[in-house]
Amino acid sequence: MTRSFVVLGGTGDLTGRLLLPGLAELVAAGALAGPAAVVAVSREEWTDEEYRGWARDRLAEHAAHVPEEARERLLGRLGYRQGDVTVPADLRAGLERAGGVPVVYLALPNTVFLPTLEALAEVGLPEGAVVAVEKPFGRNLADARQLNEVLHRLVPEEQVFRTDHFLAMQTVLNILGLRFANRVFEPVWNAQHVEQVEIVFDETLGLEGRAGYYDTAGALRDMLQNHLLQVLAVVAMEPPAALDAHGLAARKADVLRAVRSPEDPRRDTVRARYTAGRVGERELPDYTAEPGVHPDRGTETYAEYTVQVENWRWAGVPFRLRSGKALGADRHEIVLRFRPVPHLAFGRQDGEAHPEPDVLRLRLDPDAISLEVNLNGAGDPFDLERRALAAELPPQALSAYGLLLGGLLDGEAALGISDVEAEESWRIVEPVLAAWAAGEVPLLEYPAGSDGPSPA
Ligand code: BG6
Numbered sequence: 531m532t533r534s535f536v537v538l539g540g541t542g543d544l545t546g547r548l549l550l551p552g553l554a555e556l557v558a559a560g561a562l563a564g565p566a567a568v569v570a571v572s573r574e575e576w577t578d579e580e581y582r583g584w585a586r587d588r589l590a591e592h593a594a595h596v597p598e599e600a601r602e603r604l605l606g607r608l609g610y611r612q613g614d615v616t617v618p619a620d621l622r623a624g625l626e627r628a629g630g631v632p633v634v635y636l637a638l639p640n641t642v643f644l645p646t647l648e649a650l651a652e653v654g655l656p657e658g659a660v661v662a663v664e665k666p667f668g669r670n671l672a673d674a675r676q677l678n679e680v681l682h683r684l685v686p687e688e689q690v691f692r693t694d695h696f697l698a699m700q701t702v703l704n705i706l707g708l709r710f711a712n713r714v715f716e717p718v719w720n721a722q723h724v725e726q727v728e729i730v731f732d733e734t735l736g737l738e739g740r741a742g743y744y745d746t747a748g749a750l751r752d753m754l755q756n757h758l759l760q761v762l763a764v765v766a767m768e769p770p771a772a773l774d775a776h777g778l779a780a781r782k783a784d785v786l787r788a789v790r791s792p793e794d795p796r797r798d799t800v801r802a803r804y805t806a807g808r809v810g811e812r813e814l815p816d817y818t819a820e821p822g823v824h825p826d827r828g829t830e831t832y833a834e835y836t837v838q839v840e841n842w843r844w845a846g847v848p849f850r851l852r853s854g855k856a857l858g859a860d861r862h863e864i865v866l867r868f869r870p871v872p873h874l875a876f877g878r879q880d881g882e883a884h885p886e887p888d889v890l891r892l893r894l895d896p897d898a899i900s901l902e903v904n905l906n907g908a909g910d911p912f913d914l915e916r917r918a919l920a921a922e923l924p925p926q927a928l929s930a931y932g933l934l935l936g937g938l939l940d941g942e943a944a945l946g947i948s949d950v951e952a953e954e955s956w957r958i959v960e961p962v963l964a965a966w967a968a969g970e971v972p973l974l975e976y977p978a979g980s981d982g983p984s985p986a
Contacts, residue, residue, distance in 0.1 A: 531658060532630035533939050538615040538646060539637035540570020540581070543740075544664065546588030548695075549637060550604070552931030554593045558600035559928065561936050569609045571624040581610035616645040618652040625653065633691075633938050635662040639743065640669070647680040655685060662691040662938060665756045666747060667947070670963070671956035678949045688775070691938055692947040696757040697764070698930035698937075700923060701894040705764050705864070706773065708892075708899070715890075716769070718868065720843045725869045725887065727765060729758050731853040731894075732861040736804070736814045736978065737831075741822030749833035750801070750966070753853040755959045759786065760947065762849055765864060766839050779948035786954035788841040789849075795965035800834040800974065800984050804856040807978030814856050814978040828973050831855040832982050835962055856978035862894040876912055885914045897923035 535553070537545055556562040570581060582605045589601045611627050613620025615638065625632060634655065636646060643663060650661070661684060668674040681690045696702055709715055718724070731753055737744055744752060763782035770777035792798035803817045818825035832854030839849060868888040889902040900920035907913035928936065937943045947955075965971055974983040 533941075534628035534630035534632045535568045535635065535935075535939065536624055536628045536632045537568070537570050537635045537637050538621075538624075539572060539639075540610065541572040541574050541576075541584065542637055544637045545570065546585070547592050548929075548931045549635065549935065550585055550588055551593035551596065552929055552933075552935045554589055554596040554601050554604045555928050555932035556936050556939070557604045558596050559932075559936075562604070562939065567609055567628045567630070568604070568607050569611055569624055569628040571611045571613050571615055571620065573612065573614060575612050576610055578608070578610050582608055616642060616649050618649045621646075621649055622653045625655075631656050631658045633660045633662060635664075635938075637664055640664070640666055643668070643677055644673075644680065647677065647684060651680060651684050658689070659685055660689045660691055660938060660941075660943070661685055662693055662946075664693050666751050667692055667756070667952045668956070669751065671953060671960055674952050674956050678952065682949075687949055690946075690949070691943045692952055693934060694756055694760050694945075694947050695930040695934060696760055697945040697947075698933040699894055699897075700926040701864070701892050701897045701899070702761055702764055704897070704899065704923070705892065710769050721845055721847045723868055724847055724866050726867045727762075727847060727849045728863075728865040728867070729761050729765070729849065729851045730861055730863050730865070731758060732857040732859065732982065733853070733855050734809050734857060734860050736809070736812075736856040737817070737820045737823070739821075741820055745823050745827060745829050748829040749831055749853055749855065750835075750959060750962065754833050754835065754851050755955055756947070758851040758853060759789075759955045759958065760951075761864060762789070762837075762839075762851065763951070765866075766844055766849070768843070773944060775942075775944040775946065778944055779946075779951065783948055783950040783954065785839060785841075786951055786958065788839050788844075789954070789958050790838050790840050791958050791961045792835045792837055795962055795971050798836045799962050799965070799971055800832070800852075801830040801966055801971055802832040802854070802974035802976050802983040803829065804831050804854075804978045805975050807856070807980065809856055809858065809979040817856075830966070830973060832857075832974075832976065834984060835959075837958065852982075852984075854976075854982050857976075857982050858979050859981075864892040864894075866890040876914060886916065896925070899923070 585608055586605055609627055611624040668677050763785045766785045767781040770781045806816045807814055817831050834852035836848045836850045870887045885904040891900045900918040902918045904914045905917045907915040934945055976983045
């Protein structure tokens, strides 16, 4: 079977910034032997040469780490087809141009997912074709159900790939290694020993010219509905029998089914947006003054909520998820805070503080793992000292998109989101979205460059 790759939205930001660089990495690694062709479909009236010129510039900007010779080899395989992705005849022409059994990748604004899938259903896809859909998967549960329904008309669920590139980040994958290839962590990976879990993705980045998308999404839809819930699912899932798509998706879905939405949005959620400030060397304006932003939408650039995973393993442990833009520092980490020891035989005086409990910190990008523990001090042997057992991990060979696309083209797409997971994730956040839309939770403000509206 000859695989081809058809990217719908082939002149968009995502294609230029992430998909083409991912493909170039695969060419450099000798891992893009399969596809007959890579064909981009988009509205611009360009020739193949004009498209390659655009793609060459994007690769120079976003894939400078890939040798030029590999980038040129990718460009040599690129074809372009002008067309409207919601028009069946245009899609048919793009698919015919690519030939083979396609991976059809929807790198499109999510408002066009549905008409595009409807048009694809009208054209029909060859046996074995894969359909990949970017996030956010709709804007609510009803959308997600509708998208799933059309996708299932198009190809079987095993051939649908809902992208979440966080699943292909090294540290997220390392949770699997840490938990399931070692004896020492799994026995304490539960409510009896873990007091709290935090999943944090604080970014120094501001809007980066993405108002068109971001202002209608906001931090909750952009990060917490998908990426951070997926990380939660990997942290909290039961051990799968095998690390294949089915095993992972089924175990992640079990976790998401068990997540109770924040009970009291006023207590359990925070929403905020940044005001003018300085992040490192950059001066950022008020979010509302960014080009393309409609202040009346009340879009949040910071979202936080705390949920419970209601099952035997996790009952009673709060999982706190937070993410925001234009914050003072990039803090991307999963933190497991353990319970205090049941008895401390260190002759503490009354009133003397007990040592901090153990903390396991899994840092994403740059990747590092550290376990903060209490050890005997250097002076008085019965004094305690805080030490970290730490490992810095070398950067992963392929970017998250390189890894995802490699899996897709090899037909081993284990790192996606299933239909059930997509719907459950919306079920979890919908009450929060509703409470926020109804103004039940105030929209706070934080200066760009600060730690955000609530303590880290
Ligand atoms: C994207 C979000 O999915 O993930 C962005 O749309 C966010 O807003 C990004 O900045 C974070 O992932 P990465 O890989 O760029 O750190």
